[in-house]
Amino acid sequence: AAAGSAATQLTVYTAISIEETDRVTRAFAASQPDIELRWVRDSTDRILAHLRHEIQQPKADIVWGVAASTLAGLAPEGYFQPYKPRGFDRLDRRFSDPNDPPLWVGQRVWTSAICVDTIALAKANLKPPTRWGDLLDPAYKGLVLALDPGGSRTGMLTLRGWISLWGEAGAWRYMESLHRNIVAYLQTGASPCNLVARGKYPIGISYTYQGIKLKGKGFPIDVVMPGDGIGWDVEAMAIVRGTPYVEAAQAFADWSIGNAAMKILSRGFGMTTLSGPSGV
Numbered sequence: 001a002a003a004g005s006a007a008t009q010l011t012v013y014t015a016i017s018i019e020e021t022d023r024v025t026r027a028f029a030a031s032q033p034d035i036e037l038r039w040v041r042d043s044t045d046r047i048l049a050h051l052r053h054e055i056q057q058p059k060a061d062i063v064w065g066v067a068a069s070t071l072a073g074l075a076p077e078g079y080f081q082p083y084k085p086r087g088f089d090r091l092d093r094r095f096s097d098p099n100d101p102p103l104w105v106g107q108r109v110w111t112s113a114i115c116v117d118t119i120a121l122a123k124a125n126l127k128p129p130t131r132w133g134d135l136l137d138p139a140y141k142g143l144v145l146a147l148d149p150g151g152s153r154t155g156m157l158t159l160r161g162w163i164s165l166w167g168e169a170g171a172w173r174y175m176e177s178l179h180r181n182i183v184a185y186l187q188t189g190a191s192p193c194n195l196v197a198r199g200k201y202p203i204g205i206s207y208t209y210q211g212i213k214l215k216g217k218g219f220p221i222d223v224v225m226p227g228d229g230i231g232w233d234v235e236a237m238a239i240v241r242g243t244p245y246v247e248a249a250q251a252f253a254d255w256s257i258g259n260a261a262m263k264i265l266s267r268g269f270g271m272t273t274l275s276g277p278s279g280v
Contacts, residue, residue, distance in 0.1 A: 009038050027260050028255055063240065067157075072097070083102070083239050091105070095109060106235070107234070110157065110234075114204070115192060116129065118220065128224065137181075151188075157232060159231070208225065
């Protein structure tokens with residue numbers, strides 16, 4: 001925009017935290033002061049409902065930091081505008097829409113995992129689990145923290161992982177058996193690991209990076225990647241077709257896969273879609 005003119009305001013639908021949107025806003029403003037980000041935060045499910053409801057008259061300019069599984073479901077309906085951001089070739093191609101140019105672009109990856117307090121289990125003379133199936137052992141009754149798939153993205157991706165492993169009927173059978181050992185279903189993906197790290201419970205279903213982060217801080221915690229398979233998803237962005245601010249949306253998309261943005265994103269998860277050692 002010319003000096004003195006109003007900034008272009010981009011409406012961004014997102015599921016990421018307020019702390020992260022604040023960091024992104026500050027860093028992006030330093031690089032593009034003439035584009036103002038107007039964040040609309042909600043859960044992934046509610047964002048999907050909004051997008052479907054607004055399909056004839058979109059209100060978002062760009063969807064950012066939302067589960068790729070959600071975007072992939074909308075993409076065939078023509079909701080998004082294909083765009084290959086500058087620097088796209090640096091990303092691991094597996095984590096973005098396969099079309100060229102892509103309809104959505106992956107930003108970071110998260111995977112489910114089991115956090116374990118090995119000291120507490122050893123004291124109770126129990127072996128740590130190595131597979132999802134091990135969590136059904138009656139010896140773990142009242143010792144396992146799980147996630148509510150309706151309230152937690154990590155809970156949902158864990159559930160999707162089980163469905164991809166055993167089919168829908170098999171996943172429900174597993175969950176019915178697992179329920180006997182669950183002490184609580186929590187609403188945020190990091191909570192089970194946090195409580196395990198503080199010695200409150202010996203086993204928690206959470207996500208990989210949270211466990212690794214706590215272990216790195218010296219907590220007595222191990223991170224188990226279940227041998228029978230894990231659920232994973234990608235956080236992604238997509239430009240909404242028909243936005244009147246295409247150039248601003250593209251500028252934000254370009255910035256979003258650059259080093260400044262990836263540094264912010266890696267703080268929360270540790271695994272971005274950048275190829276090579278700095279990425280996944």
